[in-house]
Amino acid sequence: MSKDLPQEDLLVRMQRDLKRALNKKPQDIRWGMVIDLAKCIGCHACTISCVAENKLPPGVVYRVVLEEEVGHYPSVRRRFTPRPCVHCQNPPCTKVCPVTATWKTEQGAVIVDYNRCIGCRYCLVACPYAARTSDFGEWYTADTPEEPGTLFGRQAARDGYELRPAAEYGQQWPNRAKGSSPMGNARKCHFCLHRLKVGMLPACVTSCVGRATIFGDRTDPQSLVFENMGSPRIFRLKEELGTQPSVSYLK
Amino acid sequence: MSKTNTNPTQEMRELIEAKIDRRGFLKCSALLGGSLAASHYLARAAQAMSAADWTALDVGDAYVHYRPENQILSVCQQCNTNCGIKVKFVDGLAAKIDGNPYSPWTMTPQIPYKTPIAEAATMEGSLCPKGQAGIQALYDPYRLVKVLKRAGKRGENKWQTIPFDQAITEIVNGGNLFGEGQVEGLKDICLLRDSKIAKEMAADAELVSAKKMELAAFKAKHQDNLKYLIDPDHPDLGPKNNQFCFNWGRLKGGRSDILKRLVAALGSVNAHGHTTVCQGSLYFTCKAMSDQFVEGKFTKGSKFYWQADTGNPEFILFVGANPYEANYGPPLRAQKVTEGLVDGTMRIAVVDPRCSKTAARAWRWLPIKSNGVAAVGMGLMQWIIENQRYDARYLANANKAAAMADNEPTWTQTAWLVKINPDGTPGIFLRGSDIGLPKEKRPMKEGGEWEFDPFLVMKGGQPVPFDPNSETAAVEGDLLVDTEVKGHKVKSVLQIYKEAANAQTPAEWTQLAGVQERDLVDLAREFTNHGKRAVADIHRGVSQHTSGFYNVLIFMTLNVLLGNHDWQGGLAKATTYNIDGSKEGKPFDLITHPGKIKTWGVDIIRHGKKYEKSTLFKGYPAKRPWYPFSSDIYQEVIPSMGDAYPYPIKALMFYQASPVYALPAGHELIKILSDPKKVPLIFASDIVIGETSMYADYIFPDITYLERWEFSGSHPSVTPKVAPFRQPAAAPLTDTVTVFGEKMPLSTESLVLGIAEKMKLPGFGDNAFGPGLHLKREEDMYLRMVANIACGDKPDGSEKVPAAGPEELKILEQARRHLPPTVYDAKRWRAVVGDDWWPQVVYVLNRGGRFQEYQKAYKNGQLTNKYGKMVGIYMENFVTTKNSMTGKPYVGHGHFMEGPVDVLGRKLDDEAKGYDLTLLTYKHITQTKSRTPGNYWTKAVYPYNTIDISPTDARRLALADGDRVKVISPSNEEGTWNLAAGHQKPMIGQVRITEGIRPGVIAFSLGGGHWAYGSSDVVIDGVLVPGDPRRATGVHANAAMRVDPVLKNTGLVDLTGGSAVFYQSQVKLVKV
Amino acid sequence: MPTERYYKTLLTLAIIGLVIGFWGVFQAMWFGKGATDLGSYVPWGLWVAVYLFFLGLTAGAFLITILTYVFRVKIFAPIGPLSAFTVLVAISCEVIIISFDLGHFFRAYRFLLSPGWYSMIFWMVVFTNAMILIYLLECYFLLREDLVKWSQEEGRPARGLYRFLSFGKTGFTEADREADHRRVRFLSILSLPVGLIFYGINGAIFAILLNRPLWNGALTPLLFIVTALLSGGALITFLTYIFKADDELVHYLGHVVRFLLVVFLFLQLLQFFVGYRTGLPITKASLDIIVFGPYWWVFWIVHLLIGSAIPLYLLAVHHQNAKVVAWACFLIIITFIAVRLNFVIPDQAVYKLEGLEATFYHHRLRTTEYFPNLTEWLVSLWVFSLGLLAFLLGSRWLPVISAGKGEAKHV
């Protein structure tokens, strides 16, 4: 073992990979993610970063981290498994949509058109990874006091962080109000397309404290994802279902 | 009743045989087939049709976070790691927080400092979940926006909002403020304002305590001014001004400068922080270790500590440290470790009774006994010394010259000779004069002379004298020496450690530690297998014990045995750019304090002073402990007020402090704080009604870390030289007030300036820093500090940062378009630092601080920013100082101490009394002591904390997962928080059974069981403000931690390092 | 014809139900899905179960009309019109309740703008509409003769209505009668394939889903058809008893129901047997939820005891007692909602990934925390009451009964 100074943060490397990908013809890009479980420290930063980036309301989550305890005292280990939408290349969720409000883009991201979705939740039932959640229109600030003049108060706090929906898909959604999308819709991880578009990595990637989340164009041989997909430790969730996730894991 | 009775079976037959029309049947079967075919065909056809609008939704341009003009770079303070952050704004509101890519906290290596901010705008480093959730700490519905004055009894949580000016007037002038009788205001407490009188009295008081002046003589000389003293019979207690006490929890540069400036101007010595609740002994052991031999004394040690250069060791032994969940901190350290673990260049082992997330993936997890942490250290030391696996070459160097010859940045005392007392205990160093060598006169830096009396090592059977600081006369010595020199029994320091390590057999050490002998040997082998690229990295789990100081000293000595200080992959220290301008060549000197009066006297926590040297000396034990070797003893502040020792306090100011919630046995403080007779006036700066500020008479709303300035400094594991800082990012939420004729938000700064203006204190307002340099607004100090950073530390100015170009100047303005003039005004800001410095200042502001390139922090396998001095492991000052409680001298070297003990050094036997579980506490990544209760996002990840227990104990106690249990202890048999004003909060939590904890030990994470901070109802202006149950979940068991049986109102303490003890309380669980 | 008292009580019940239920309807309208206890891991709950319940009710009627007008089984002829009408009412209720379940009901037009040809729900919608259309027409042509007749009767209340419905037709010739019967037969023949696909597809909605412990599999659509026929058959039997005191008919139906019940229980047995023997953890888990879960009684007491054992016994032993048979069928019908709930929920109640139950807490992300809340029950009640009301009014103000008289000779 010999240690040299780290020359470059993986995030910088991946962002270069991303820029390279964005210069390709869109139809030649295939987004992919590899999550290295050996590097995951179970910090949940990705979960919260995603919640914050997409201003997700209570009960809506795109990327959870599953925690398990393995072994018995004193030989105990803990395993952490982050689970975004794994962006199946053969997605069971899109086929069931009665109004084609959800589909796989040519770059392999599985997305939802909030304006089209009628909220039947068939896709939720159909996803074998429980990666979709429905927006029931809840508020984090519900039941907090409104004391104008003495305390900051509910309304101000609400305006502060949950009234305005995030610019998912680069769209400006109307302030959260009865019946306005994405309320009432199925919601899911979208690979942060709004960030990719401007040359930024997905929020769960940049916030990955353990640098366990690798993202890029999996067809680009120079990219870090491509490199990692060659690892003998690679596996995919529920491989047997033939959903062909574009998110893989390293044991 | 049926009327007919036909045979059912026959009917069935009829039914089935009912003749069917052939044609009809054919028709429909055809139809059936047809429609199926049709639907199939349609489906195929459809694919084409719908394919068209499958690309309908293309990604729009509504996402604006990535634009530089929508970002302000600052520093997180959800926890004290202080990661660099990038706050992104949409419509003037903070929309997202990410890592500042210029900051080595969030990337390794961080991006080059010269990267244009437009380019950096699309880059970001990682933050932990708390950091991400900071927006909810900012926009917290329960945040205060107006000054609150209590409208009921202390702690009753009845409040009224009052104008800022009224609050200041009342605090300064006093009066019958609460209808409970007269309360002295600051103007009457801080009586002594004449610097000449102060100077003289201070000097003479010094003489009195040094027994060089008679008390009577003193009284006679100062008879007109005795009125200024707390107690004329004890002039060394200082002036009445000392009866004003300032107590802070979390405080960083900038704010600390302005607050300490206030206390100094008020003439009080009482300004105390929270270090000892945090990792006190870690600081104060390292302080003692960094004492240098200066002009005949061991002194000038700095309050700091070492950590691993986390990215570069081959092996790290984490002891009582949890960098994946807590510590300083996940974004800064975790990634450096995981990287190495996976590419096989690093291994870690974790010594912790609990399988922390750090331990979860470690090469080895050693689940030790809580009291056994030092035993692990001694076991390792024994093996290493026995097998000579230490760096003999390094250890032999007795002084600087020898170290230089070996290209070693530091040297230590292993070879130095120590005189052994008749009773066999090690005493002071053997000196030249002891063996008849002459002393040598030398000039003092500040003028005058001192006598140099050389130290000695043994070399080839001969004592060899040396000067520790000599750069020319290299001296090396034998390591293991036990002999007699000129009738003096002497031992080398390493010999002393060897004997301490041999005090027990390997089997006994492992037994004390509660691990397998094999584990220790494997560990020792691994630890010594990587030369200088192995480190023992320790934190609270080591320091917060009654033996904290020596625990730390043992592990730090293990590092010394490897000689890893200042080596890449070894031990590192924090290095920052000077901000206060006290260095030569800086643009602004912010230390000068015209008209400041001399402060003197024993302070309320009796630190840095020797009991026997004070006029209060009345034999042993003292009424309460004195702390000669540590400061900022959090757990001493309020209990000392309770005991009025050494004198009563009349006014107490809290800043960002919650000792009640934070301290072990914090419930004892409530009794004192809720009694106006004990502390007549309390005012606090807080962002909400906190667990401690709820006992204040006045609460001044502060602005959060996202709205304010603060110079956050660095951490030992950050090897580059840095100067990060918070700057106003979000617009302030508090009311606007006017001080010194300037409009500004309610904040700590306006509180300080308000008091200063009202009392006309020196060093504030016009010409505060000298002619033309006023201090009327926060930026008058803070922007000048930024200028000092921009300038760098080279007197010739060669370290100056580049000037911001026109584009960067424009971006600075645009990015602050949402800030009101009460905070940001382009012209005003520019004027404060002047046109010459402005472009440089902007360059730094735009990057959230100044950061040396990662690559430049290393050179030829060593750190660039070196400690570069002697690393002491034998504290001579200790053996010459007596413990104020036992009257025995302190021990000068690392050794194992039984625990837990009370302040008289007697071992507690609670375990024998049936308190069968040791209570531990730790930090979950989503929680801190405060700020996080309102982070609803992270609540989803961790809705409540639990009481973690091993299956073995659970079985024994017949507990199932999720059972509710009460924590009771010998000093809290009701197992409850007595909140005064008739309120109670029982310590009841849910059991979580986990394999990941040592049997006999239970643990709860910090951050649960709140009773304030928006978790329970309060009344403001007669209106009931309901608490939010989400903020009250979980359990906070600090009140179950052991109260010292002698002190009675304080938790267990480490009398040497000052630590408050968190991990040595025996408790019982009662199912409820 | 039910006695006046009977009718009045049912009518009042329906109206009370509508009034009480409206509170739920309001909640659902105003607060959307947030007003329900549904979540993201159990996205389908009571309303889908109720939907399936109505789906079942339609089937019996469907069965009758098919037997009568396609296979020309004469004995059912008298209740042909009644059945056709029942189908209409039931399907309408089905549509209403499922509309409540949509997050964005007003985007229903999307089915036309961007149809998901691969989606079983899309086809479900298509075929539901087809069914409604067919049965609307069928009903009309079955009733037309009597409508015309009534429109001519002096002093009959609401004559105007009948005049309108008979579109100015004043007399009814044999030719007309023939023509209508031809139309009816054609529609019935058409409804056979449409209906079969309709029920099949409803099963397919669940059957085609991957990685589903109970739903996924070929058995499901078949189970759907059988359960549909069973519950529907039971309903018709009951109605026949109420509206046409023709015990003979009730007996016949009783036998059919008994037969279907046995088949259904057998299929269910198969499902449990195969499920448990394969021992796939998720399958086992969700079966366990049905059998030992917190709502075990729904399965053992409501479904097996009250809904199966008792009726089976009654149908077997008192088969010649029309009253008993009718009430046995009644038990089957009312307990059938239990069968539906046990089909819909336990399958979703199993977490799809280990650890989901312990991460990111929110009650809508916890399968065990779903239990239909007041809103859901009230809305269901409202729809039931609506259906009942429609049915009662129809049976009184439309000639669904009289039209059946002497039908036999025509089929």
Ligand SMILES: Nc1nc2c(c(=O)[nH]1)N[C@H]1C(S)=C(S)[C@@H](COP(=O)(O)OP(=O)(O)OC[C@H]3O[C@@H](n4cnc5c(=O)[nH]c(N)nc54)[C@H](O)[C@@H]3O)O[C@H]1N2
């Ligand atoms: N999430 C989060 N992070 C934080 C903070 C926070 O509040 N929340 N606060 C910051 C601050 S102020 C500080 S001081 C640091 C503290 O950082 P750390 O000291 O690294 O973290 P702690 O969890 O306080 O304690 C470290 C470990 O000591 C273990 N321990 C307990 N008793 C013993 C013992 O007797 N022996 C040994 N060997 N180990 C023991 C605990 O199980 C825990 O895993 O964290 C900083 N980071």
Ligand SMILES: Nc1nc2c(c(=O)[nH]1)N[C@H]1C(S)=C(S)[C@@H](COP(=O)(O)OP(=O)(O)OC[C@H]3O[C@@H](n4cnc5c(=O)[nH]c(N)nc54)[C@H](O)[C@@H]3O)O[C@H]1N2
């Ligand atoms: N059980 C248990 N207890 C612990 C620990 C543990 O691991 N377990 N850790 C210990 C450690 S490491 C430490 S450092 C101590 C820390 O303990 P303290 O130094 O007392 O810090 P806090 O508890 O954070 O108290 C901060 C107070 O300041 C208020 N505050 C928060 N933000 C601001 C602000 O921006 N401005 C102002 N003016 N006030 C603000 C909060 O409302 C709160 O009332 O806790 C210790 N307590």
Ligand code: SF4
């Ligand atoms: S994980 Fe679920 S949601 Fe994501 S693509 Fe696959 S099936 Fe669809």
Ligand code: SF4
């Ligand atoms: S919920 Fe929306 S996206 Fe999902 S299937 Fe229904 S319509 Fe399609």
Ligand code: SF4
């Ligand atoms: S890619 Fe974006 S949306 Fe998907 S999990 Fe990560 S952060 Fe969330």
Ligand code: SF4
């Ligand atoms: S942020 Fe990275 S390390 Fe943290 S939990 Fe998510 S994947 Fe694991």
Ligand code: SF4
């Ligand atoms: S560790 Fe997390 S909370 Fe602490 S400073 Fe860094 S980001 Fe903020």
Ligand SMILES: [Mo]
């Ligand atoms: Mo701390």
